[in-house]
Amino acid sequence: MDKLIYIADDDDNIRNLLKSFLEREEFRCIGFPTGDALLEQYSNSPCDLVILDVMMPGHDGFYILKEIRKSSNVPIIMLTAKDSDADYIQGLDLGSDDYFTKPFSPVKLVSKVKSVLKRQEELTGKTSAKETDDGLISFADIVINRKTKEATLSGEPFPLTPNEYALLTYLISNRDRAISRTELLDKIWGYETQVETRVADDTVKRLRKKISHSGARISTIWGYGFRLVTRSEEDGAEGEDSED
Amino acid sequence: MDKLIYIADDDDNIRNLLKSFLEREEFRCIGFPTGDALLEQYSNSPCDLVILDVMMPGHDGFYILKEIRKSSNVPIIMLTAKDSDADYIQGLDLGSDDYFTKPFSPVKLVSKVKSVLKRQEELTGKTSAKETDDGLISFADIVINRKTKEATLSGEPFPLTPNEYALLTYLISNRDRAISRTELLDKIWGYETQVETRVADDTVKRLRKKISHSGARISTIWGYGFRLVTRSEEDGAEGEDSED
């Protein structure tokens, strides 16, 4: 996973507690005794998630939150001691942020961190190129909106099932290479699922039918997997390098 | 300030240039590679100002301008590559608020954006797509007052239960994206893990019934979750939901 988390809390105990729990889950953590210190570090070198206590020496957590929000949409989890703070937070339009009221369960916080990061990844995806930071990715005349989970073909709505959506998004994000069946099964169906190898072919088949009138085509790499190509460059390169 | 600006330009460089300049001034920006993509997004979730390039793949900026003007008086700034009066006049007659000829100064564009928005605010009071300073957020003909926790529909009082209120508020403040069930459970019910429950569906069900006579609709993203859209433009695009 390898995500970097900044934690600001003036209480050493809480900071270290959080660190140990998060590091046990393979997160990298840096703690700060004040929000200002965190902010300073963040502006030099951003991280993947921020945990902010509300009450701290110097500027309070709300101030730091606002400052970070001026330049970043990094997920932020607030820690509050008082219920009144919690009320206040709920009144805010916090967007994708979360809050915890002390005392809280470190286990729950960790799982919250995980789910927040997962959600973030869902939205942002890890696309090589072409991704416009507004959540749109496209290939030929197909545009996928990661935010609304909608796809369009030449501007027309283009209904996709969940699996088809995941497959097409993955293909588009990896347009520059061929993808093996096993990789598709891993990434889209997950490691655990016990399904036939041919299920990927099934979804490819259905997706092919749907995009048959588009400028995109899923070419077969015989004995290996698939690759997304534009219809104009019909004969995509066959056997690329790595196989597995 | 917190205004939302949509930009349509097929040139990634220009789009990103504008975005960075505008975001530096605290505007929120979403870029689109085509006017059609912008139009689609706008109809689902309006913004406070639109910047349109004239020459784009698909429908050109003037067409998009006309389409937007059919339903909205949002300020629109046109970008044109040609320094011809025809463009200027045509643009003005169609109801654009201003135009810039490429190459233009980003600084000037930003100041124009500011002045146009200021004028707009003086004219229409507060018609921001986002939260206004007095704690009001709105969508279609629904207005929610976060301070008093009251809602109105077309000005009429609109009773909501606590869960319905939380759900609707969350949907409205995340109008630009689809929201998964697990996120709703997480945010509104506070469930950490994926419990097998359909409480979210239940509340969605009841909320749908209540807003059935409003301009808003909760569309289902099959296999994923929900998203708030306006009822008026589920028009041309029929199956505009049920995609994932």
Next chain:
DNA sequence: AATCAATTCCTCATATTTGCACCAAATTAA
């Protein structure tokens, strides 16, 4: 205790998606 509103749970009906079997077609190897 009785009542009421809000929420959750349950069941059923329906629609959609997905996995798989089976066979045909394509590709490779011999």
Next chain:
DNA sequence: TTAATTTGGTGCAAATATGAGGAATTGATT
């Protein structure tokens, strides 16, 4: 060429997702 393997298409059944109605539960108030 033939045989073995891989891939693609059709159709169907199982699994899953959704929505509606209403019953059960909770919690507050009388």
